Amino acid sequence: MKEYWTSLASLLGVLAFCQSILQTVFPPELRFAFLKLFNKIFHWFSSYYYFDITEIDGVNTNELYNAVQLYLSSTVSISGSRLSLTRALNSSAITFGLSNNDCMVDAFNGVTVLWEHVVTQRQSQTFSWRPLPEEKRGFTLRIRKKDKYLILNSYLDFIMDKANEIRRKNQDRLLYTNSRGGSLDSRGHPWESVPFKHPSTFDTLAMDPKVKKEIMDDLKDFANGQAFYQKTGRAWKRGYLLYGPPGTGKSSMIAAMANFLGYDIYDLELTEVHTNSELRKLLMKTSSKSIIVIEDIDCSINLTNRKKNNGGGGGASGRTYYDSMEMRGGGGGGGVSVPGEEGGGGNSITLSGLLNFTDGLWSCCGSERIFVFTTNHIEKLDPALLRSGRMDMHIFMSHCSFPALKILLKNYLGYEEGDLDEEIGKEFEGVLEKAGMTPADVSEVLIKNRRDKGNAVRELLEALKARAEKNNVGGGSREKINGGHDLEEEEEEEQEKRALESPKEEGCDFVEGSCKKGDEKDPKEDNEIIEK
Ligand SMILES: Nc1ncnc2c1ncn2[C@@H]1O[C@H](COP(=O)(O)OP(=O)(O)OP(=O)(O)O)[C@@H](O)[C@H]1O
Ligand SMILES: [Mg+2]
Numbered sequence: 001m002k003e004y005w006t007s008l009a010s011l012l013g014v015l016a017f018c019q020s021i022l023q024t025v026f027p028p029e030l031r032f033a034f035l036k037l038f039n040k041i042f043h044w045f046s047s048y049y050y051f052d053i054t055e056i057d058g059v060n061t062n063e064l065y066n067a068v069q070l071y072l073s074s075t076v077s078i079s080g081s082r083l084s085l086t087r088a089l090n091s092s093a094i095t096f097g098l099s100n101n102d103c104m105v106d107a108f109n110g111v112t113v114l115w116e117h118v119v120t121q122r123q124s125q126t127f128s129w130r131p132l133p134e135e136k137r138g139f140t141l142r143i144r145k146k147d148k149y150l151i152l153n154s155y156l157d158f159i160m161d162k163a164n165e166i167r168r169k170n171q172d173r174l175l176y177t178n179s180r181g182g183s184l185d186s187r188g189h190p191w192e193s194v195p196f197k198h199p200s201t202f203d204t205l206a207m208d209p210k211v212k213k214e215i216m217d218d219l220k221d222f223a224n225g226q227a228f229y230q231k232t233g234r235a236w237k238r239g240y241l242l243y244g245p246p247g248t249g250k251s252s253m254i255a256a257m258a259n260f261l262g263y264d265i266y267d268l269e270l271t272e273v274h275t276n277s278e279l280r281k282l283l284m285k286t287s288s289k290s291i292i293v294i295e296d297i298d299c300s301i302n303l304t305n306r307k308k309n310n311g312g313g314g315g316a317s318g319r320t321y322y323d324s325m326e327m328r329g330g331g332g333g334g335g336v337s338v339p340g341e342e343g344g345g346g347n348s349i350t351l352s353g354l355l356n357f358t359d360g361l362w363s364c365c366g367s368e369r370i371f372v373f374t375t376n377h378i379e380k381l382d383p384a385l386l387r388s389g390r391m392d393m394h395i396f397m398s399h400c401s402f403p404a405l406k407i408l409l410k411n412y413l414g415y416e417e418g419d420l421d422e423e424i425g426k427e428f429e430g431v432l433e434k435a436g437m438t439p440a441d442v443s444e445v446l447i448k449n450r451r452d453k454g455n456a457v458r459e460l461l462e463a464l465k466a467r468a469e470k471n472n473v474g475g476g477s478r479e480k481i482n483g484g485h486d487l488e489e490e491e492e493e494e495q496e497k498r499a500l501e502s503p504k505e506e507g508c509d510f511v512e513g514s515c516k517k518g519d520e521k522d523p524k525e526d527n528e529i530i531e532k
């Protein structure tokens with residue numbers, strides 16, 4: 001032991017001697033060059049490469065640093081005994097990472113690398129437009145020289161992908177709205193967001209399981225389809241039109257989609273958007289992996305006010321036709337949109353603006369985005385919105401069918417397959433179609449009686465029978481088809497439709513083949529998908 005201390009003391013003596021020689025022999029300006037050279041020689045003979053990934057790259061946050069931090073938090077082989085724990089804003093998960101100046105080993109494709117988290121005090125506050133943190137943080141990656149070309153690029157790509165995946169899993173969904181009516185927040189953002197906590201999932205959604213599976217498969221194919229979209233030259237986006245009576249689960253379906261894919265939702269309030277360019281700006285500020293929703297699109301588009309463009313003389317083009325279809329907030333009349341004028345302060349958005357929003361070049365300014373439109377009245381929508389390629393899937397959300405009822409009984413009363421008495425099941429099947437109750441109506445009855453299963457089922461059966469009876473007496477199918485709509489309201493709609501007939505025919509030449517109104521929009525009895 002004594003020998004050990006003696007040799008350590010002499011080694012320190014030699015080092016001190018070398019340092020004093022270095023200081024006397026080399027002037028300060030040469031000293032730096034000498035150290036650099038020494039460093040180079042050291043690296044020459046070293047069998048490793050070192051890569052520094054600093055937290056701040058100049059004045060910008062280095063995305064790779066954040067990705068590495070997240071990635072390392074997910075690996076289990078942390079050797080350090082001290083870990084740092086974090087919980088990001090809006091996140092429900094706690095992540096752990098390397099503490100200051102701690103190391104960990106990782107392996108990728110059979111190659112072992114070493115990560116070190118390096119934290120040093122910032123020397124002096126250099127001038128910067130934004131205040132920099134007092135500590136300089138960074139990761140140093142050590143890779144064997146012979147392995148660098150084998151893995152470096154693919155390893156870093158892998159880390160970025162993995163970090164995105166973790167971020168999506170940990171981060172609660174965000175629900176964005178443009179309800180401020182075009183004004184920007186302090187960061188110049190037109191969207192406001194809140195954590196999205198809707199508990200609806202495909203498990204809780206009451207609808208035909210076959211249709212549900214089809215939708216889930218379609219969503220899965222979409223989310224995993226980057227290579228396919230690239231290969232086929234299509235923008236990586238998909239459109240869904242959800243239609244059906246109120247209370248059949250259209251909004252619940254959107255929430256289920258977002259929860260299924262882990263996407264954010266942008267709930268676009270069209271009545272708050274004043275011009276096409278405002279609409280475009282909103283689109284540009286949406287992120288990838290998101291669902292952009294326009295609810296009740298028939299209420300945002302005032303088709304009763306659409307009129308043919310008179311300025312074209314004779315053969316009007318499709319564009320002027322669309323542009324003359326005025327969309328106004330609140331359904332109020334007035335306000336004519338003149339093609340080409342919207343950017344110059346016109347106070348309306350046009351159908352062409354909306355179609356460009358979903359379909360045009362601007363719709364590709366991000367990727368992996370889903371557009372969802374909902375409506376209670378598909379027959380009110382313009383064929384241009386429905387034609388192939390625009391909304392890829394038309395999904396009819398129907399009244400409560402027997403398979404859907406079984407899901408509601410499971411959700412609210414805990415009934416498993418086979419728990420329901422066979423006779424009662426048959427009674428339900430017999431009356432459901434005639435009653436035309438929505439899943440929302442059924443849920444209400446079940447919630448009220450959820451403490452007493454037997455009573456809940458009896459009450460529901462009675463309510464269904466009463467509704468079926470009522471429909472029968474009143475000549476019924478109307479209420480069934482329109483989900484309890486007012487008859488007067490329906491009359492009005494009929495009149496509106498008749499009033500629209502003539503302009504629609506005039507406009508047909510622009511949207512060839514899409515004016516066959518009844519063709520694809522006829523709601524069938526059950527949930528139904530029309531793939532475009
Ligand atoms: N298919 C369904 N599965 C499960 N619950 C449903 C379903 N449809 C409706 N509900 C229940 O009814 C409530 C209303 O449903 P939701 O808002 O999704 O209907 P909607 O079709 O969007 O109606 P609206 O056309 O009025 O917007 C939901 O909170 C949900 O609890
Ligand atoms: Mg809704």
